[in-house]
Amino acid sequence: MDGFLLDRGFQVLLTAYPEAQQMLDYGALDLHPFEPGALVRHGGKFQRLVDPWRRPRHLLATAFSSVGTLGDKLRIAGLRRRVGRFTLEELYERPEQTTAERLRDEGFSTRIIERFFRPFLGGVFLDRDLETSSRLFAFVFRMFASGDAVLPSQGMGAMARQLAERLPPGTVCTNSAVARLEEHGVHLADGRQLSGKAVVVATESPAAANLLGEPQPPAGRSVTCLYFAAERPPLDEPILVLNGEGLGVVNNLCVPSLVSSTYAPPGAALVSATVLGIPAIDDHHLESSVLQQLQEWFGNQVQTWRHLRTYRIPFALPAQSPPALSPVAKSPRKRDGIWLCGDYLDTASIQGAMVSGRRAAEEILSTQAVE
């Protein structure tokens, strides 16, 4: 839009996702990393929390930041070691509780939970209450600890385009809603019919339930993202900013054009602000509350920012709270001859969506080989 590259909501690829490593050509995606860790807004200033193994030069800033106690920072190191010991499959089989319970049981102080984990994991799970499964927490923690959070230079959509380009031309047909399913074909809303050896429903879980005539799943997690054009970036490094105060609507913020300059035209910066949930106020009032909060963070420069776009995404992620999650066992699924895949059948992530899709494909190929 106007030379800015807007992802549909703030999102990142974690390079440690094993399935993404197998499926994507990282080199061709021209990936640009965020600085590991975060700047936490608390007490009227920004405090740094980074992984000292990956950024030893920030060890002291992290050790002395008031985001958590020294004990908390040692606990993070211990947790990092422990989650690194298991395979992902083993992590998904570990005893399950909510992430909030797990953090308390690990001995983390209220201070680091409120100032760091709630905004950070709240932004990842779109769940500031941290009711999400501790298995998801272990998975996400492991992925952040063992790789980079990155943006492809041509935007997150470049991953989908790369996968689609490997298929024969004409295989993918967009803007063609499916209205009805059969075991060997689909009826599109525009009246066309398509047939094939197998049908795989790869939609979000509410759409899959509609197509299969099943009961609706629990409400998903929602999110709202506002994009602004700035003359100069409000930060001087490509790092995630977290709201550690719990006040105001913005949970997290970043400047994607500092991560990859392709996100903004020359001489401009792109600012992305994330609000969890779908606010009950209209876009105009939402924009004002966001800018008011960010003016407290970054001063009067915010007055010159131009609003580009607001995305409200009611079903961004499936809710994966215990006892719901047993991803290894759930994927893939088959109903009445129709296959299902998607993030809701594995971990709610790019990794989970890709694993689930691959498993469905492998099952279909092995079934058809027998037939």
Ligand SMILES: Cc1cc2nc3c(=O)[nH]c(=O)nc-3n(C[C@H](O)[C@H](O)[C@H](O)COP(=O)(O)OP(=O)(O)OC[C@H]3O[C@@H](n4cnc5c(N)ncnc54)[C@H](O)[C@@H]3O)c2cc1C
């Ligand atoms: C704002 C946001 C930020 C995120 N951030 C991250 C992140 O940083 N890292 C990460 O790993 N994950 C992130 N995620 C999650 C990740 O994007 C999803 O887990 C993943 O895209 C799910 O893939 P999927 O293939 O299961 O489903 P989807 O990507 O939801 O695809 C389902 C598709 O089905 C289509 N569809 C629905 N109904 C029909 C129908 N009747 N006929 C035809 N088509 C239909 C939809 O239009 C959609 O294109 C984020 C998600 C959002 C929304």
